Amino acid sequence: MKLYLLLILCVAIPLSGQNTQMPAWPPSGGQKQIQIWPGAVPDARAPKAKETAAADPELIAGKQVIIVRNVSQPTMTVYPAKGKNTGAAVLVFPGGGYEVLAIDLEGTEACDWLTSKGITCVLLKYRVPAPRSEPHWGAYPQSPIALEDAQRAMGLVRLHAAEWHIDPHKFGVLGFSAGGHLVAAISTHYDKRLYPQVDAADKESCRPDFGIAVYPGHLWLDKAQFVLNPNVPVTAHTPPTFLLQDEDDHVDNVNDSLVYYLALKKAGVPVEMHLYAQGGHAFGLRPTKFPVTNWPRLVETWLGTIGITSE
Numbered sequence: 001m002k003l004y005l006l007l008i009l010c011v012a013i014p015l016s017g018q019n020t021q022m023p024a025w026p027p028s029g030g031q032k033q034i035q036i037w038p039g040a041v042p043d044a045r046a047p048k049a050k051e052t053a054a055a056d057p058e059l060i061a062g063k064q065v066i067i068v069r070n071v072s073q074p075t076m077t078v079y080p081a082k083g084k085n086t087g088a089a090v091l092v093f094p095g096g097g098y099e100v101l102a103i104d105l106e107g108t109e110a111c112d113w114l115t116s117k118g119i120t121c122v123l124l125k126y127r128v129p130a131p132r133s134e135p136h137w138g139a140y141p142q143s144p145i146a147l148e149d150a151q152r153a154m155g156l157v158r159l160h161a162a163e164w165h166i167d168p169h170k171f172g173v174l175g176f177s178a179g180g181h182l183v184a185a186i187s188t189h190y191d192k193r194l195y196p197q198v199d200a201a202d203k204e205s206c207r208p209d210f211g212i213a214v215y216p217g218h219l220w221l222d223k224a225q226f227v228l229n230p231n232v233p234v235t236a237h238t239p240p241t242f243l244l245q246d247e248d249d250h251v252d253n254v255n256d257s258l259v260y261y262l263a264l265k266k267a268g269v270p271v272e273m274h275l276y277a278q279g280g281h282a283f284g285l286r287p288t289k290f291p292v293t294n295w296p297r298l299v300e301t302w303l304g305t306i307g308i309t310s311e
Helices: 003-009 104-116 145-159 178-188 255-267 291-305
Strands: 033-035 052-060 063-069 075-079 089-093 100-102 120-125 171-176 211-214 241-246 271-276
Touching (some): 075 104, 089 104, 089 145, 089 178, 104 120, 104 171, 171 178, 241 255, 255 271
Parallel strands (some): 089 120, 171 211, 211 241, 241 271
Antiparallel strands (some): 033 075, 063 100, 075 120
């Protein structure tokens, strides 16, 4: 698939005779975005343009994808569990190469699935203020801002766990592509905040209880050697992890998952990995002809096996 190759070129296009560009992303269903920083945003950079949301021209499983750009004010949106509440919660990181966010394909659609299973979903619209050509673009440590937002959101959710009917010990993360890297980053950088403490939320643990990384990137950096990105320091305390990727993924190489899997296994961390021959990249939860798109059922079973749900 070519979605992420087109992301930096995405523009507003007509849909049903109307311009699909919006001044900012509006959550559906009456949900409200919560600003995660009460005051000054750490390591803030003046945005070169206003935040916008627009439909990408490429179709994924017959549907367009809403791309959010120029996020400088990060937010989280809480989607309550439906039906029987398991007490579990998941913080979701959409992908987009740390340049943009595929907010529906790898965000709201994941929340629709999780909430239908009795799991509270918290969608993080983390900062992606710069294109690849900018010096402060990229993954931690090249840029700390997405990881700062993830750490802050983890603490906020745990602070409000009782109010939102969440078990603070059943709170994990799910991410796609660059968001999959962010899963690994928060799973290995939770013992110390990257920013000065703001309030009581920053006294809460930002360690996920589990991590789910779907076609992750930025984990295999040295193309000459089969070694893990040293900025993802796996230890025995890294949370249980689920990995999924396709061997024909031409955006993020399958070695990204393989090197992370081996590091987790060596450290004694419970890890489950599923590799598929075909399916490409950036399919989210949308069903295609490829078996890999049945992956949500695998995650549901896995969450039961690690004691997060009763599956």
